[in-house]
Amino acid sequence: MDLERIPLFRRRKDFYVNARAVIERDGPREREVLLQRRVKPGQPRRLEFPGGQLDPFEGITDALAREVREETGLTVSGYLTDLRGTVTVTPAAEVECLTPSFVYQTRRGPVDSVGFFFRVQASGDLTERGDGAAGHEWVPLGEVRRRFRDAPDTFDWLTQAALRHLLTHDWAGHTGPDDSREGVLEPGTVLLVRHARATGQEPGALLTPDGEGAAQALASSLCGLGVTRIVSSPWERAAATARPLADRLGLPVTLDQRLTERVLSGAPRADWRERLRASFADDRLCLPGGESGAAARARIQSALADARDPAGVTVVVTHGNLLALALCLGFEDWAALRNPDVWTLHTGAARRWPA
Secondary structure, three states: OOHHHOHHHOOOOOEEEEEEEEEEEEOOOOEEEEEEEEOOOOOOOOEEOOEEEOOOOOOHHHHHHHHHHHHHOOEEEEEOOOOOOEEEEOOOOEEEEOOOOEEEEOOOOOOEEEEEEEEEEEEOOOOOEEOOEEEEEEEEHHHHHHHHHHOHHHEOHHHHHHHHHHHHOOOOOOOOOOOOOOOOOOOOOEEEEEOOOEOOOOOOOOEOHHHHHHHHHHHHHHOOOOEEEEEEOOOHHHHHHHHHHHHHHOOOEEEOHHHOOOOOOOOOOOOHHHHHHHHHHOOOOOOOOOOOHHHHHHHHHHHHHHHOOOOOEEEEEEOHHHHHHHOOOOHHHHHOOOOOEEEEEOOOOOEEOOO
């Protein structure tokens, strides 16, 4: 069969794959992001995020680092969302899989392309003029929101799409010094948080480097929501997820033993996943040395009731199985939880934040 005769398998000409960097930092008054202007012949001098095309067989993050270095002079020093990267090597190929911050595809426009955006931190000194880019500026997120609202054509078409995504999701709760109440949640709201990615399951397991970056990004996302109280499981991966937000807001982290992860069994089991699935179906199931789903749900519900600040917004950091039980999620919903993951509890059904 000649696959080239089938439309789905025809090679697409002038098709591009890109990697783009959303470079963020803590400014003197609020979070800032790096923007630049394209200065290539025939292209409008609109604001954009650094980035560009991948070379053949170039790693996505390698391309990102190269483009950032060439256009800004900076070095990518960390990722603000968990990459969850893996590399598989077989006799036929070497394949990298990872999770960018978000993906785009042009469905109509001047260029047929797909690409990957990464929220990152960077170090070094900004160049005055990079490869096809100049006019670099650190812009506070509040100012980015105002420019996008009042003069969207200040940005190129791809950056407009990226900003709409970021302002709807990643930066949804950000507030600046001049609009401090924007995005503040209703009093009595609880934000139930699953911790960022960790190195293991034991109580003292630390966050991975990507997990540390995700905890910092989470703090940036939640700090403008009117948080007045932070409560956490005492296990290190949960407490370490809570600390950046507490440091940003100048709040203490109250540790509550009732928020520790449910122990399924007193001894390691090869069939733990099957037994966990069964415990979601029957919350009375209790393995030797373990805790039933019903008992675990009762203790986190008690902890949430005590933690809630009726006059403010409470952040509660816990663990995946316990969070799923509190929200009455099923096994498949538990398996789909992210690190970190945030859910709002107020009136009506719980919902993932941002919606």
